Amino acid sequence: MSSLFSLIIGTVVGLTQFRIKRLLAYSTISHLGFILLALSISSIESTQAFIFYLMQYSISNLNAFIILVTIGFSLYYYINNKEDRASFELVDKNNSPIQLISQLKGYFYINPLLSLSLAITLFSFAGVPPLVGFFAKQMVLSAALDSGYIFLSLVAILTSVIGAGYYLNIIKEIFFYSSDYKINPALENLNIDGSVYSTYFKHNVLVRTFTFKYKNIIMSSPMAITISIITLIVLLFIFMNKE
Secondary structure: OHHHHHHHHHHHHHOOOOEHHHHHHHHHHHHHHHHHHHHOOOOHHHHHHHHHHHHHHHHHHHHHHHHHHHHHHHOOOEEEOOOOHHHHOOOOOOOOOOOEHHHHOOHHHOOHHHHHHHHHHHHHHHOOOOOHHHHHHHHHHHHHHHOOOHHHHHHHHHHHHHHHHHHHHHHHHHHOOOOOEEEOHHHHOOOEEEEEEEOHHHOOEEEEEEEEOHHHOOOOHHHHHHHHHHHHHHHHHHHHOOO
């Protein structure tokens, strides 16, 4: 019964959320229903499904939050032409760069690669083939049907289809609307000249000069590598699954 409640509550309440982190929290409750469904079945297949589902969801969820944090920092040199009224009602809006789904509006036109990475992760949450989330849900449902849990399997499928609606809403905001963001005028024409010196043998030797612009603000290598690796695992798992 706990898996049934988790599936229904996580899906229904998630549809009402406009804050992306709360939406992902209720999404986790819905995914917990799949995990509990696998735990409630005493078989080798269900144990394998439980472990696999837990692992793939953990790394996919990690990827989603890393991408959201990165998106937030990438918007620091932008300003919003049409500030969402709902954002003024958020007391803690300054504590996190991205809180509302509407803040992602048109982000594809700012950073296409990050947008595609987030879309792939969200499609995996929804269980769209051939992404890794599809195989995880397939394993759980297969184990449940083999053990006679037909009603719970039907509820899991139905809630998974309904829950895909709030993932598609995020993707719609990112890809199908024009962005309200524009470069901050204070930074657009700002150029900072700098020099790099070497103190080898206690002599200051000019190595090179450079000009810093707002376009030089880029994602750090560890973040880029982490997002790339996890996204490729989610996307290309079908080629790793040889069985």
